Amino acid sequence: MKIYVCVKHVPDSAATITVKGKTEIEEGITFLMNPYDEHAVTEASRLKKIFPESEIIVVCFSKPEAEGTLRSALAMGADRGILVASGHRHDPIMTAIVLKKAISQDGQPDLILTGRESIDSEGMQTMFRLAHLFKIPAATNVVQIETRDNDVLVSCEKEAGAREMLKLGMPCVLAAGKGLNNPRYPTFPDIVKARKKEIKIIDFEKLDIPKPESRLELVCLEPALEKRTPKEITGTTTSIAEQIVSILKDEARVI
Amino acid sequence: MRKIGLLIELKEGALKAANMGMITAAVKKGHELFAIMMETGMPGVRKELARFGVNHIVTVQMNRPDWHPTRWARAVVTVLKSLDIHTLMGLTSAQGKDLLPRIAAILDAPLVMDCVHVDIGKQTAKTSQYSGKTMATFHLTGETVLYGMRPNAIPAVVHPTTPHIIEQIIDVPEDSDLHVLEVVPGESDTQNLSEAHVIVSGGRGMKDKENFKILFACARSIGEAAVGASRVAVDAGWVPYAMQVGQTGTKVNPKVYIACGISGSIQHLAGMKTSGLIIAINTDANAAILAHSDYYVIGDLFDILPALTHGLEKNRGQDYRK
Numbered sequence: 409m410k411i412y413v414c415v416k417h418v419p420d421s422a423a424t425i426t427v428k429g430k431t432e433i434e435e436g437i438t439f440l441m442n443p444y445d446e447h448a449v450t451e452a453s454r455l456k457k458i459f460p461e462s463e464i465i466v467v468c469f470s471k472p473e474a475e476g477t478l479r480s481a482l483a484m485g486a487d488r489g490i491l492v493a494s495g496h497r498h499d500p501i502m503t504a505i506v507l508k509k510a511i512s513q514d515g516q517p518d519l520i521l522t523g524r525e526s527i528d529s530e531g532m533q534t535m536f537r538l539a540h541l542f543k544i545p546a547a548t549n550v551v552q553i554e555t556r557d558n559d560v561l562v563s564c565e566k567e568a569g570a571r572e573m574l575k576l577g578m579p580c581v582l583a584a585g586k587g588l589n590n591p592r593y594p595t596f597p598d599i600v601k602a603r604k605k606e607i608k609i610i611d612f613e614k615l616d617i618p619k620p621e622s623r624l625e626l627v628c629l630e631p632a633l634e635k636r637t638p639k640e641i642t643g644t645t646t647s648i649a650e651q652i653v654s655i656l657k658d659e660a661r662v663i
Numbered sequence: 664m665r666k667i668g669l670l671i672e673l674k675e676g677a678l679k680a681a682n683m684g685m686i687t688a689a690v691k692k693g694h695e696l697f698a699i700m701m702e703t704g705m706p707g708v709r710k711e712l713a714r715f716g717v718n719h720i721v722t723v724q725m726n727r728p729d730w731h732p733t734r735w736a737r738a739v740v741t742v743l744k745s746l747d748i749h750t751l752m753g754l755t756s757a758q759g760k761d762l763l764p765r766i767a768a769i770l771d772a773p774l775v776m777d778c779v780h781v782d783i784g785k786q787t788a789k790t791s792q793y794s795g796k797t798m799a800t801f802h803l804t805g806e807t808v809l810y811g812m813r814p815n816a817i818p819a820v821v822h823p824t825t826p827h828i829i830e831q832i833i834d835v836p837e838d839s840d841l842h843v844l845e846v847v848p849g850e851s852d853t854q855n856l857s858e859a860h861v862i863v864s865g866g867r868g869m870k871d872k873e874n875f876k877i878l879f880a881c882a883r884s885i886g887e888a889a890v891g892a893s894r895v896a897v898d899a900g901w902v903p904y905a906m907q908v909g910q911t912g913t914k915v916n917p918k919v920y921i922a923c924g925i926s927g928s929i930q931h932l933a934g935m936k937t938s939g940l941i942i943a944i945n946t947d948a949n950a951a952i953l954a955h956s957d958y959y960v961i962g963d964l965f966d967i968l969p970a971l972t973h974g975l976e977k978n979r980g981q982d983y984r985k
């Protein structure tokens with residue numbers, strides 16, 4: 409099987425985000441692999457254990473520094489990487505076009521894995537756009553994958569713990585949810601081995617992709633305001649409980 | 664003047680409350696609102712839609728009406744094309760996350776999910792980025808544009824109308840590439856967090872699985888409250904993942920969020936920061952959650968919660984006698 413895994417290079421979830429200018433952020437913070445994509449890479453290496461002939465190729469569209477994220481995917485079990493490097497940020501429409509191009513130039517996928525969303529731009533759509541470009545089926549928030557001869561059975565998490573079982577023809581795009589597996593972080597030997605693996609770098613400009621008719625343009629980025637002025641509730645336990653009841657009743661009007 | 668399609672969501676035949684805020688976000692003089700119903704709801708549904716201001720109710724009748732993400736997406740595209748609608752709004756719910764991007768991909772149209780504000784005329788949408796640390800405003804360029812609204816982000820305002828009914832009979836071919844084999848409902852304990860009005864949440868401070876009963880009891884005494892949890896409580900196996908609030912769990916936006924024994928990590932805050940009113944109960948006067956709350960109690964949740972449940976029950980009793 410040829411398994412392509414799309415991994416995004418995103419700011420650490422614990423990083424402080426400082427807005428710079430109108431639409432930029434200070435980039436001197438830690439970037440790493442999007443957490444949902446870690447589940448996708450982990451799943452790919454699980455599948456490779458079942459089908460040892462498989463090859464896992466990780467694909468990333470980002471700034472050149474994203475090589476670090478590809479390296480960690482290689483340490484987690486991917487065989488090689490492709491980085492489409494660009495100095496700018498792009499919307500999910502362009503991202504899907506670029507990922508499609510990078511993958512089809514490389515080979516014929518049997519399976520494409522992604523995360524269910526990226527934690528920086530929170531677009532929740534790249535996987536469906538990618539699948540549409542390939543004219544193959546897709547499923548999101550996948551928490552279980554069972555491959556068969558020509559199709560896969562997946563279980564997707566819906567709201568309030570509900571699940572949906574789907575059968576998809578192969579090739580297909582599966583977007584990992586958090587419940588899919590527990591990412592196994594690389595050991596030191598894995599990291600050393602990953603240093604020797606190949607990362608192909610493609611210059612985005614050289615792909616010569618025309619500007620799509622449909623686009624999303626970021627016009628303004630601003631820090632989320634915290635408008636709260638915390639007030640302490642004090643008193644005896646009974647009095648505290650009574651005060652909370654009246655807040656729920658008179659201020660929030662939920663009871 | 665613009666035609667706006669609103670993808671209406673039902674639960675067990677009833678309108679989800681979050682639809683109403685979405686309608687309010689679209690109501691504006693000169694706009695023509697089309698509520699698109701993929702399922703036939705209970706009798707009261709149409710009246711309720713009329714109360715909030717839709718001008719048309721489009722009832723879609725498919726050759727096979729049961730839920731199927733790609734067939735539903737195709738059917739919605741057919742409705743938009745036949746009625747010449749170029750703006751579509753839906754909810755950023757589990758169903759919306761499965762349907763809106765599919766529709767956007769088919770139409771090659773821009774989509775912004777989890778919008779807290781939209782300007783339909785200017786084609787801009789405001790949404791959170793970097794797990795709630797920033798707010799981003801996007802301009803959508805395209806022949807058709809799509810917005811996924813964050814449930815409960817916009818308070819519903821009554822705006823009565825007398826809608827026309829438009830019946831659409833749509834024949835969507837089978838999708839040989841994707842089959843829905845089975846839909847398994849969630850456990851009865853886990854309510855739908857993303858649309859709950861009140862959430863009582865527990866973290867490491869709950870200490871074990873058994874103690875979550877205290878939270879469920881408190882939620883019951885409030886009425887329609889849901890119970891959530893931090894990742895620590897989920898990872899410890901005390902409660903299922905469906906209950907996790909946060910960056911890698913569910914993002915919630917209730918009117919009231921009560922955080923019990925939760926420290927307020929950045930990843931937890933990312934999922935609940937936008938709640939209307941936040942009440943924190945914590946033994947630690949330095950816990951980060953306190954600075955992000957409206958009200959806080961420095962105290963032991965094992966004392967406060969039972970007292971609160973008792974107080975709530977007493978209050979209910981009083982209402983009952985009234």
Ligand SMILES: Cc1cc2nc3c(=O)[nH]c(=O)nc-3n(C[C@H](O)[C@H](O)[C@H](O)COP(=O)(O)OP(=O)(O)OC[C@H]3O[C@@H](n4cnc5c(N)ncnc54)[C@H](O)[C@@H]3O)c2cc1C
Nearest residue numbers: 866867868893894909910911912924925926930946947964
């Ligand atoms: C990539 C990534 C994603 C993550 N995603 C999420 C996510 O989606 N959601 C999430 O929640 N976390 C997430 N985390 C984990 C997060 O960093 C924290 O570890 C977690 O939120 C802490 O949970 P907690 O507040 O329950 O526990 P703690 O931080 O240990 O806090 C427990 C709190 O309980 C208080 N307490 C103890 N006993 C009592 C008592 N008897 N009465 C009252 N208070 C008491 C303590 O004072 C303390 O403040 C993520 C982490 C990473 C790296």
Ligand SMILES: Nc1ncnc2c1ncn2[C@@H]1O[C@H](COP(=O)(O)O)[C@@H](O)[C@H]1O
Nearest residue numbers: 414415469522523525526531532533534
């Ligand atoms: N620039 C990118 N490079 C590689 N993969 C990406 C990129 N953007 C998005 N993806 C993939 O698409 C998934 C969903 O992203 P999004 O639509 O941004 O929420 C992510 O989890 C990634 O797997």
